[in-house]
Amino acid sequence: MPDIIAAILVLLGLALAFGALLGFAAERFRVEGDPVVEKIDALLPQTQCGQCGYPGCRPYAEAIGQGEAINKCPPGGEATIAALADLLGREPEPLDGEAQDEPRVAFIREDECIGCTKCIQACPVDAILGAARQMHTVIAEECTGCDLCLDPCPVDCIELRPREPNAWHGPRPALITSDRLDPRVGAEGVTR
Amino acid sequence: MSRAFDFPGGIHPPTRKARSTREPLREAPLPRRVVLPLAQHRGQPAVPCVAVGERVRTGQVIARPQGRVSAALHASISGTVSAIEPRPVPHPGDLTAPCIVIEGDGADDWAPMPALAWRDTPTEALHRRLAESGLVGLGGAGFPSQIKARLGEHHPIDTLVVNAAECEPYISADDLTLRHHAAEVLEGARLLAHLLGAERILVGIEDDKPEALAALNTAIAAAEGMPAIELKVIETRYPSGGEAQLIRRLLGRQVPGGGLPADVGVVCHNPGTLWAALEAVRDGRPLVSRVVTLTGEALARPGNVIARLGTPLAELLEDAGLDPDRLARLVMGGPLMGQPLARLDLPLVKSTNCLIAASAEELPAPPPPRPCIRCGDCETACPVALAPQRLFAFAQAKSDDKARELALFDCIECGACDYVCPSHLPLVSQFRAAKDRLRRQEAEARRAEHARHRYEGRQARLEREAAEKEARRQARRQAASRPPSGPAPQARAQDSGGGQDAVKSLRIAQAAAKAALRKAERALARASDADEATLADLETQRTTAEEHLKAAEARLQTAQTRNDAQSSAEESP
Numbered sequence: 001m002p003d004i005i006a007a008i009l010v011l012l013g014l015a016l017a018f019g020a021l022l023g024f025a026a027e028r029f030r031v032e033g034d035p036v037v038e039k040i041d042a043l044l045p046q047t048q049c050g051q052c053g054y055p056g057c058r059p060y061a062e063a064i065g066q067g068e069a070i071n072k073c074p075p076g077g078e079a080t081i082a083a084l085a086d087l088l089g090r091e092p093e094p095l096d097g098e099a100q101d102e103p104r105v106a107f108i109r110e111d112e113c114i115g116c117t118k119c120i121q122a123c124p125v126d127a128i129l130g131a132a133r134q135m136h137t138v139i140a141e142e143c144t145g146c147d148l149c150l151d152p153c154p155v156d157c158i159e160l161r162p163r164e165p166n167a168w169h170g171p172r173p174a175l176i177t178s179d180r181l182d183p184r185v186g187a188e189g190v191t192r
Numbered sequence: 193m194s195r196a197f198d199f200p201g202g203i204h205p206p207t208r209k210a211r212s213t214r215e216p217l218r219e220a221p222l223p224r225r226v227v228l229p230l231a232q233h234r235g236q237p238a239v240p241c242v243a244v245g246e247r248v249r250t251g252q253v254i255a256r257p258q259g260r261v262s263a264a265l266h267a268s269i270s271g272t273v274s275a276i277e278p279r280p281v282p283h284p285g286d287l288t289a290p291c292i293v294i295e296g297d298g299a300d301d302w303a304p305m306p307a308l309a310w311r312d313t314p315t316e317a318l319h320r321r322l323a324e325s326g327l328v329g330l331g332g333a334g335f336p337s338q339i340k341a342r343l344g345e346h347h348p349i350d351t352l353v354v355n356a357a358e359c360e361p362y363i364s365a366d367d368l369t370l371r372h373h374a375a376e377v378l379e380g381a382r383l384l385a386h387l388l389g390a391e392r393i394l395v396g397i398e399d400d401k402p403e404a405l406a407a408l409n410t411a412i413a414a415a416e417g418m419p420a421i422e423l424k425v426i427e428t429r430y431p432s433g434g435e436a437q438l439i440r441r442l443l444g445r446q447v448p449g450g451g452l453p454a455d456v457g458v459v460c461h462n463p464g465t466l467w468a469a470l471e472a473v474r475d476g477r478p479l480v481s482r483v484v485t486l487t488g489e490a491l492a493r494p495g496n497v498i499a500r501l502g503t504p505l506a507e508l509l510e511d512a513g514l515d516p517d518r519l520a521r522l523v524m525g526g527p528l529m530g531q532p533l534a535r536l537d538l539p540l541v542k543s544t545n546c547l548i549a550a551s552a553e554e555l556p557a558p559p560p561p562r563p564c565i566r567c568g569d570c571e572t573a574c575p576v577a578l579a580p581q582r583l584f585a586f587a588q589a590k591s592d593d594k595a596r597e598l599a600l601f602d603c604i605e606c607g608a609c610d611y612v613c614p615s616h617l618p619l620v621s622q623f624r625a626a627k628d629r630l631r632r633q634e635a636e637a638r639r640a641e642h643a644r645h646r647y648e649g650r651q652a653r654l655e656r657e658a659a660e661k662e663a664r665r666q667a668r669r670q671a672a673s674r675p676p677s678g679p680a681p682q683a684r685a686q687d688s689g690g691g692q693d694a695v696k697s698l699r700i701a702q703a704a705a706k707a708a709l710r711k712a713e714r715a716l717a718r719a720s721d722a723d724e725a726t727l728a729d730l731e732t733q734r735t736t737a738e739e740h741l742k743a744a745e746a747r748l749q750t751a752q753t754r755n756d757a758q759s760s761a762e763e764s765p
Contacts, residue, residue: 046640048647056647103636125646144643 037065043083047075048124049146071096103163104145106138112157119149197444199437201575202429203608209364212487215495217368226268226502227539229281229291233328234335235261240292246273249303251478254292263336264326267294268480268500270301282524282538305476310383325472326479331462332525334543344388347454352385355460356397357433360526363546365483366463368496370404373467374411378421380466385419388459393421396442398428431606435460437575449602488549490518499540506536509549520552528607562615570609576602580609584619587626595626645732652739659746666750670757691755698748705741712737
């Protein structure tokens with residue numbers, strides 16, 4: 001009988017000790033925010049265009065975390081859907097909306113700009129430079145091509161143009177490496 | 193030599209070098225007009241520092257480097273700048289790129305830099321001279337040499353390797369350079385070894401260049417002083433001229449995947465680069481010309497010429513007796529790693545080591561590819577011990593991540609697998625395409641990350657503005673309503689308790705924002721030598737943290753004023 005009591009006491013002690021440890025760890029090492037949302041946000045293209053119906057990529061990431069469909073991001077296209085499906089273990093769905101095949105940047109036709117600053121307020125990434133009654137221009141490097149500045153413009157002087165590809169990293173077609181030296185040709189020229 | 197000191201695989205293609213090595217090295221005629229692309233090197237293109245219409249002298253700087261990896265550009269003839277505009281450049285995509293065009297006056301009026309005796313010149317001045325000379329690796333990769341010369345500052349370098357293997361068929365530019373200027377190449381090697389702090393100079397050369405070997409032996413015997421120069425002759429096998437392959441063969445050291453030769457204490461230089469480095473220092477002569485091999489069956493007088501940069505390829509080839517009817521394809525570089533050129537009106541650039549004007553019989557069009565038969569020949573030939581057939585399958589299926597797992601980025605694109613493939617599969621083009629896709633993907637991911645930081649920065653700014661507005665409004669309201677009429681006492685008591693809690697949590701938020709700002713500042717300070725894009729990104733993050741802190745402070749202020757107002761209201765009745 002005393003053995004049983006001793007065993008119970010020992011187990012009780014262990015349970016309390018580990019319970020306290022776990023409780024402490026849960027407080028001490030608590031993860032701020034939702035880590036899944038962070039991961040989803042990292043996969044989105046960050047154009048902040050709002051085409052998904054949410055006011056930015058982060059809100060859409062939060063919505064996906066709550067069970068929203070993963071196919072509402074046209075700038076990301078199929079690649080983003082595949083990556084999200086992979087991360088969340090869901091089935092990839094066809095894209096809801098029109099795919100954008102090439103990256104674009106906004107361009108302000110500066111002759112027509114009246115300097116109303118409306119596009120500056122609309123830009124989610126602060127990529128438009130200008131002041132009231134002064135000409136505005138787009139910092140092409142920072143522009144995500146979200147087209148949110150197009151609607152507010154009262155004179156329709158903003159258009160989207162394809163982003164210039166980096167010349168030295170473009171595709172390399174027709175490589176000579178696919179050609180072989182003809183073995184019939186000798187080392188010092190053609191033997192005929 | 194034991195196999196442990198050798199790289200795996202390799203091939204023995206017909207070398208076809210004899211055609212271009214019969215004639216001695218000669219000067220190409222001075223071009224009447226040169227076209228100098230601003231991006232003839234790895235990294236950022238140079239920025240023009242001359243205007244259209246300006247007179248320039250040979251050797252004068254016409255474009256300055258920008259950013260960390262870049263190279264200066266010099267006028268290669270004297271004359272007048274006639275245009276700065278996009279022109280076709282030798283690029284596989286057949287693209288145009290910004291170029292500076294100079295109409296020559298035929299005088300070749302030089303503006304050299306002051307000559308330096310490198311043994312008596314401070315190291316820093318020598319580094320500066322290399323940077324000012326626009327020197328890049330002349331073996332084909334075009335990496336700015338001043339960066340390579342500074343590798344000794346971060347890595348312990350013990351050996352400078354002179355890469356005279358020149359293993360690719362047709363090319364004989366280094367061979368001829370060594371035959372005629374071996375002593376200068378070795379002196380240049382000593383200069384760079386001095387800058388790197390290397391104690392040993394090792395010349396690696398393939399055994400199919402007896403004349404160059406003899407010239408080197410004579411030069412080594414005549415050269416005196418330290419460091420001593422060793423010569424190692426290796427059996428001819430492609431691609432022993434690859435940096436990692438040559439280091440393995442000469443020193444038995446393995447350059448780690450994704451690493452640099454500097455990681456194993458070695459720096460490689462091509463003989464042409466060393467010669468140019470010596471001329472830049474000793475004669476004050478910047479990089480305005482290079483040795484180029486002109487060969488192929490469509491040329492009547494093949495050989496090696498010293499040509500000014502920017503010379504139209506058509507002029508060079510016509511001078512070598514080009515027969516346009518026989519010309520079936522023009523290749524820049526070697527037949528295995530070079531690129532086909534679609535037109536003749538392109539300029540000679542810093543990385544052009546060879547031009548092959550091939551007839552149709554010489555380099556026939558490839559037969560159509562057939563399916564892979566899993567023979568494994570490519571695996572036997574691969575000098576990096578990759579599995580090309582598996583890489584090919586993944587690259588073709590666009591499963592780029594899987595290809596990356598199989599060390600796709602260790603592929604040196606030597607073309608040995610293409611050469612041996614019995615099914616004539618275009619393996620290397622697929623590898624290059626897959627690498628390009630992966631690089632672009634990474635660039636997109638970086639862009640997206642940066643856009644996110646900018647977006648967060650904007651959100652933080654809007655938040656701060658709102659919080660400050662609220663704080664001002666609160667302060668105004670309080671000033672206007674003193675003595676306060678006060679809400680109902682019951683509600684007031686509740687409010688007060690809630691107010692205290694709110695102030696407390698806002699204090700915590702403020703402390704957290706302060707910590708975040710400090711962290712961002714530290715990250716920015718640590719990355720002081722990172723490239724511009726990274727710095728801009730870190731700066732955005734720092735500004736965001738600052739805005740967060742300001743917003744937190746403003747909110748705290750609002751809450752405190754409200755609390756003060758309430759407590760004074762409670763005291764007054």
